[in-house]
Amino acid sequence: MNANFRFWLGAAGLGLALVAGLRLLGNDYGYFAGYFVLQYVVLAGAWNILGGYAGYVNFGAAGFMAAGAYSAIVVRQWLGWDLIPGIFAAAAVAGLLGLGTGYLTLRLKGVYFSIATLCLAVVLQTLVVNWDYVGGSRGAYIIHARDIPPFNSYSEMLFIVMLVLAIGTTGIGRAVEMSRLGRGLQAIRDNERAAEAVGVPTLRLKLVATTLCGALMGVAGAPLPYYSGYLNPEAAFSLAYAVNAIAMPLIGGAGTWAGPVIGAVLLASLQQAATVTISSALNLWIVGWMLVVFVAVAPRGILGWFRRRG
Amino acid sequence: MEFDLSLLLNGIVSGLLLGGLYAAAASGLAVSFGMLDIVNIAHPALMVTGAFTVVVLGTWLGLDPLVVAVLQAPLFYVFGIGIYNAYHHFFEKRGDEALQGLAFFFGVMFIIEVGLVMAFGPEQRFLDPSYAYTTWRIGEIDLPLRMLVPGLFAMACIGGLFVYLHRSFTGLAIAAVAQDAEALRLMAIDPVRIKRLAFGISIALASMAGGALVVVQPVEPSSGQVFIGRVFAICIMGGMASLPGCIMAALLFGVVENVTATFFGPSWSPAVAFGWLLLVLAFRPQGLFGKAA
Numbered sequence: 001m002n003a004n005f006r007f008w009l010g011a012a013g014l015g016l017a018l019v020a021g022l023r024l025l026g027n028d029y030g031y032f033a034g035y036f037v038l039q040y041v042v043l044a045g046a047w048n049i050l051g052g053y054a055g056y057v058n059f060g061a062a063g064f065m066a067a068g069a070y071s072a073i074v075v076r077q078w079l080g081w082d083l084i085p086g087i088f089a090a091a092a093v094a095g096l097l098g099l100g101t102g103y104l105t106l107r108l109k110g111v112y113f114s115i116a117t118l119c120l121a122v123v124l125q126t127l128v129v130n131w132d133y134v135g136g137s138r139g140a141y142i143i144h145a146r147d148i149p150p151f152n153s154y155s156e157m158l159f160i161v162m163l164v165l166a167i168g169t170t171g172i173g174r175a176v177e178m179s180r181l182g183r184g185l186q187a188i189r190d191n192e193r194a195a196e197a198v199g200v201p202t203l204r205l206k207l208v209a210t211t212l213c214g215a216l217m218g219v220a221g222a223p224l225p226y227y228s229g230y231l232n233p234e235a236a237f238s239l240a241y242a243v244n245a246i247a248m249p250l251i252g253g254a255g256t257w258a259g260p261v262i263g264a265v266l267l268a269s270l271q272q273a274a275t276v277t278i279s280s281a282l283n284l285w286i287v288g289w290m291l292v293v294f295v296a297v298a299p300r301g302i303l304g305w306f307r308r309r310g
Numbered sequence: 311m312e313f314d315l316s317l318l319l320n321g322i323v324s325g326l327l328l329g330g331l332y333a334a335a336a337s338g339l340a341v342s343f344g345m346l347d348i349v350n351i352a353h354p355a356l357m358v359t360g361a362f363t364v365v366v367l368g369t370w371l372g373l374d375p376l377v378v379a380v381l382q383a384p385l386f387y388v389f390g391i392g393i394y395n396a397y398h399h400f401f402e403k404r405g406d407e408a409l410q411g412l413a414f415f416f417g418v419m420f421i422i423e424v425g426l427v428m429a430f431g432p433e434q435r436f437l438d439p440s441y442a443y444t445t446w447r448i449g450e451i452d453l454p455l456r457m458l459v460p461g462l463f464a465m466a467c468i469g470g471l472f473v474y475l476h477r478s479f480t481g482l483a484i485a486a487v488a489q490d491a492e493a494l495r496l497m498a499i500d501p502v503r504i505k506r507l508a509f510g511i512s513i514a515l516a517s518m519a520g521g522a523l524v525v526v527q528p529v530e531p532s533s534g535q536v537f538i539g540r541v542f543a544i545c546i547m548g549g550m551a552s553l554p555g556c557i558m559a560a561l562l563f564g565v566v567e568n569v570t571a572t573f574f575g576p577s578w579s580p581a582v583a584f585g586w587l588l589l590v591l592a593f594r595p596q597g598l599f600g601k602a603a
Binding site: 051055057059101104105108110111112114115116118119120122123126127129130189239243246247250254281282284285287288289291292295296297299 | 349351396400401404408409410412413414416417418420421423424425427428535536538539542543546577578580581583584585587588591592595
């Protein structure tokens with residue numbers, strides 16, 4: 001039995017166990033909390049492909065995610081497409097956005113790309129606020145069917161969709177890590193000039209990675225309007241997504257496929273538990289401090305910490 | 311819309327005044343990002359912090375915001391030195407500037423912004439100096455003092471910085487650190503000490519720009535976000551480490567943004583910043599006024 005097969009078997013088993021466990025629990029809140037955690041698994045995994053392997057920081061997670069969410073809204077209003085085609089549309093739009101930003105800035109030093117992604121979110125928000133078709137600053141409503149068989153409830157369906165996306169993203173991250181693409185990206189991270197000199201097609205690999213990263217972030221956002229039933233620019237472009245997308249992989253261990261999963265499950269569960277007890281601002285404040293403390297004290301994250309010990 | 315010459319002229323003049331404010335915001339970054347190669351994306355957030363402390367201290371002391379901005383600058387200088395010490399200890403010394411260093415400043419920016427929301431609430435704050443509602447008129451052109459005074463204040467700050475960097479020994483050492491930090495060691499000057507000092511100055515400039523900002527417009531904790539695109543675009547357009555280039559780029563930027571706002575509506579102005587940034591990065595990364603790399 002090879003490692004790939006074991007990974008997919010394990011992931012599928014874990015996924016089925018989660019669904020079965022939540023069904024036994026029989027509480028809708030379980031699905032909502034699970035969705036919340038899993039969307040961050042997707043987002044953190046997407047960030048990790050570019051940030052973890054290639055060392056290029058994408059600050060625009062909220063922008064890419066919102067691009068995905070609004071793509072889903074647009075194709076629904078325009079063509080009447082539902083969630084699943086909406087996810088593909090989101091991947092296409094956000095992927096193109098990543099490719100475009102990357103194409104314009106990636107020939108320079110990495111910081112310029114980071115600065116561009118930082119501004120991208122602000123500008124996309126301006127566009128959406130000024131765009132009445134998707135509700136402008138008032139926001140857009142999505143009214144969905146109550147239940148879709150064979151699922152018990154709509155929230156269970158959303159949870160399972162997100163679960164599949166999370167497993168898929170983690171699998172893609174793992175496949176990238178094992179492939180020539182991943183090794184090329186790691187060479188770029190360690191020394192871009194040396195990589196270029198030995199014939200790694202740096203620009204092309206970076207563009208593939210930004211496109212993939214953008215597309216997966218868009219995918220993470222596509223079910224968001226269905227999940228909340230209503231989406232306004234303020235919620236879609238929330239800074240919480242941008243900071244979590246960076247904090248989760250870095251805390252879990254950037255540059256490994258398991259790192260973002262660990263970071264996302266840890267931090268998102270913590271935040272989900274904390275929103276019940278403390279204010280959301282304080283909650284985010286703690287995430288910010290954790291990010292700063294972790295990058296300062298444990299720059300290789302939780303996984304790196306264990307590896308050094310072990 | 312009918313083309314209106316006086317509207318265009320006024321757009322250009324108030325754009326120039328706005329550009330003065332942008333120059334103040336970007337000049338600190340020209341020191342930290344341009345000269346020291348420290349990508350301080352928390353710079354606009356620190357500027358907004360400066361604006362908030364100006365509101366608090368100004369209301370308490372009953373002083374003009376710009377006077378308060380000068381008085382509080384030493385506090386921010388010390389704060390900047392603290393940030394640099396942490397940055398140097400954890401990232402610069404280890405050679406982890408690229409990924410971890412960027413994440414560090416992003417975290418600092420985030421902590422500041424959320425901290426301001428927790429301390430002051432999300433609503434806007436403002437402080438009206440005595441001249442806020444006076445407007446000078448020269449022919450067809452309006453010169454609101456609310457814009458003119460902070461613009462002149464910004465120019466004075468940058469002028470002071472320029473003289474300091476070109477005339478004093480430590481100022482010259484800062485310019486030297488930008489060119490070759492190792493060579494400075496041979497002159498028996500500690501480059502880290504010089505960088506610490508320069509970073510402190512850049513944060514002090516951010517807080518003074520905050521004082522100018524609060525005269526021009528009300529501030530809220532998230533005000534810094536729009537400024538990230540602006541100040542980096544200006545800094546890069548101006549040729550990174552050049553103060554005259556920074557002023558020229560800021561004035562140009564202010565005019566373009568303001569004319570866009572006059573003719574297409576103010577909600578489009580953040581898009582101008584981003585468009586410029588992308589165009590500059592794609593076609594002239596060495597800046598409009600910089601030498602070819």
